[in-house]
Amino acid sequence: MSPKSTLETVLAYHQRTKHHFHAYARSLGYLDWANQPDPFRRYEGARQIQLPFRDPNGTILPYEELYRPASSGPDPVSKESIGRLFQFFLGLSAWKEFQGSRWALRMNPSSGNLHPTEGYLVLPNRREVLSEDFGPGGMVGHYLSEDHSLEVRTLFDTQIGQDLMAGFSPESFLIGLTSIHWREAWKYGERAYRYCQHDVGHALAALVFSARMLGWTVIHLENLSDESIDRILGTDREDGCHPMEREAPDLLAVVVPGGPTAELPLSLPEEPI
Template identity: 35%
Template sequence: MKSINYHIQTKHFPNKFAKSLGYLDWETQPSPYKSYYKAKKIPLIPSNPPKLSYEKLYTTNTPSPINLKTISQFFEYSLSINAIKEYFTSRWAVRVNPSSGNLHPEESYIIFENSVFHFNVKEFCLEEIAKSENKLVENGIIFIATSIPLRESWKYGERALRYCLLDTGHIIAATRFSANLLGWKMEYVSEYKESELQKLIGLQKASFYKNEDEIFEGTFYIYNDKKPKINFKEFEKLEFNLEYKKLAKDSIRWDIIFDIAKVLKREEPFQSNFIKEKITFNPSPFNAFEIIDKRRSALGFKEKFIKKDEFLDILDKTLPRNIPPFDTKVTLNKVNLVIFVNRVDGIESGIYFFDREKNSLSLIEKGDFSETAKFVNCAQDLGKDSAFSISMTIDKKHLNKEYKYKLAMFEAGMIGQILYIEAEAKGYRGCGIGCFFDNLVSIDILENEDILTLYGFSIGEPVIDERIIPIRPNEAKLLNL
C-alpha cells in the first residue's frame, strides 16, 4: 500500500534520517498565519468561562446555544494563541493546541447558517469566504480541518505529512474537548465522500501559490440535539473569496507528500468501535479551562518520580471509550502503547506494552531502560529524564485501506492531546516527540516488522520555561509575531 510504503520510506535510522534539506533556511520559513485578506472579518471575543471541574472534559455538560459568543469560546479553548515567548530580541506565539516544532500546518473552517468562515488565528476572528442567500447548514456547525504541508516540509522534508496528520489529531481532540465543555456533540462526517466534502470550503476551486497547496483532512458535525443538515445544492451556487497573502518567499516541493495525501481521501463510510469500560477520575486541583489554558510542551524534565495511581489514571484516559474525544468516531482504536517506565513509584522500571483495546498492561522486560528511551527518541533527553515515555504503534494489518493510515495518525495525535491534558491535570507536563528511530521499537523491542511506530510522547516533572508570557487571543494581532 502506498501509505504504508510512505511511512516506511520516511523512517529515521540512527545512521540515516528521512530526506529533508538538512538545514533551516530562515529566509524562506513559511508564515504560520493564513489570511484571506479580502474577506469580511468578524471579530471574536475572549470569554470568561465557568469553573467547570476537570472531569467535565470527559462527561456530559449543559448544552449552550450556538452563536457568535459560544463559537468564540470554542476557538479560544481549542486553537487560539494564548501566550508569547520572548528570547532576547525574538518573540513568537504559543497556542492552546500543540504542534511539531510550533510550525502549525493546520487551518480550520466552520460553516454556520448562511456563511463559510475561515478561522484567522492571529487576528482571532472569522473571515467570511463565502455567503449564501439561504442556509448552508441547519441545526449546528460544520467544522473542517486542513493542512498546509509546506509549513512542515520546510523543516522536516518528506516526513512532513506525518506531522500534519498528527497535528490534525491534536486539533480533533482539542476541538472535541472545547465543544464538550459547551455541551455540544461533535462527530466525524463519514457518510459523504471527502472529494465532495472538500467542496464545502471551495478547496477544489482554490488557486495556490507555488508549493503552498492546502490539503483536506476531515469534516465534523458540531451540534446540540439534532445532527446538522448540509444543504449541498446551495454550495453549488457559492462564489468563494479565496485570495490570500503568500506564505513564503520561496520553497521546495516534496512531491511524495501530495501524492500520498491524494490516496488518503476516504471515499466510503466509516464507523469506530469502542470498549465498554467504566471511567473513574482522580481529583485535579485545576478546573477544565485552566488545564486547557496552561497546556505547554515540556522543554525538559527533572528526574523525579510520579505516583502509581497517577500513571495508571493517565493510561486509563487513553482507552477508546465512546466519550470525548473518541466519540468523534474518527479513530480505528487500534493504536497501542510501548511504555518506558523510568520513575513511577510502585511500578518496576522497565518496558511495558499497553493494549488499549484490552485495557491490559504487560511487562516486556524489567530494568532501567531510560538510556534506551533517550536513544529511541533521536537521543533526546526527553525520553531519559521523564517519569515515563511512550511509543505509539499499530499493526499494519489494521491499515487495509489507504485512508485508514490517516485515521491511525489522527488517533495517535488524539492520544497525544489526552496525554497533554492529563499531565497538566496532575501538575506535570508532557511533550510530543515526532523524531524517533522507528525500527528500534517495532523490530528491536517488539520483534515484529509488521508494526509501525507512529508517535512518541514523554511525561514528567517539567523544567519550567520562564519565557512564557500569557496573553488573550485577541491581543496577538497587536504584537509583532
C-alpha cells in the same frame, strides 16, 4: 487511482519516510530561515468578524467534568459561544520572545510549533437567530488565530444551509480542518505528511474538548470524500496562494449542541455540495 495502487502508495510512503538506526528520513538538513513559512494564513480583502473572548470572570467547566455526561443544558449557538469554541480550540495561548524573535503558542499542540492546521466554520443560520455578521442564510469562514477573527469566505442562502444540514438538528454546524504541508516540510522534509496528520489529530481533540465545555458534541463525518470537503470549504481554489502552500482537506466534523438524540449520518447530501 485504484484502491490497490492507493494502498501501495500509502505503504511505500510509510517505508520511505521511516527513520533508521543509521540514517534519518530525507530533509533539507538545515533550516532555511529566508523561506520560513508564515504560520498565519490570511485571505486578503476578506471581511473579518471579530470574535469575543470568554469572560475571564465567568464560570468554566472543571477538568474532570470533560469526561462526564453534561450536568446542564448546552450553551446556545451565538457569536459569543462560537468565539469561545475557537478560543480554546485553535486560539493563541501565549506569546514568547527570545533574543529579538517573537512567536505564538496555541491551544492545539503542533510538531515543532509549525502549525500546518487551518480551521473553517460552516455555519447555517437556519433559525435566523445569529448575528447579521454571519449572513441571513449562513456562511463559510476561515479562522485567523492571530486576530481571533473569522474571515468571511462566502455567504449562502437559507435553503442551501437547510439542504446541506438536512440530517442534523437546526442548531448544528460544521467545522473543517485542512493542512498546509509546506509548513512541516520546511523543517521535516519528506516526513511532513506524517506530522500534519499528527497535528490534525491534536486539533480534532482540542475541538472535542472545547465543544464539551459548551455542552456540545463533535462527530467526525468520516464518509465524506476529500473532494467534497474541498468544495464545501472553498479550498479547491488557489485564491492567489503560493502553489507550495495549497491547503489539503483533512476532515469535516459536525458540532451538535446538546448531543445527538438519534443516530446521525456520517456524510452530507451530495446535491448542495
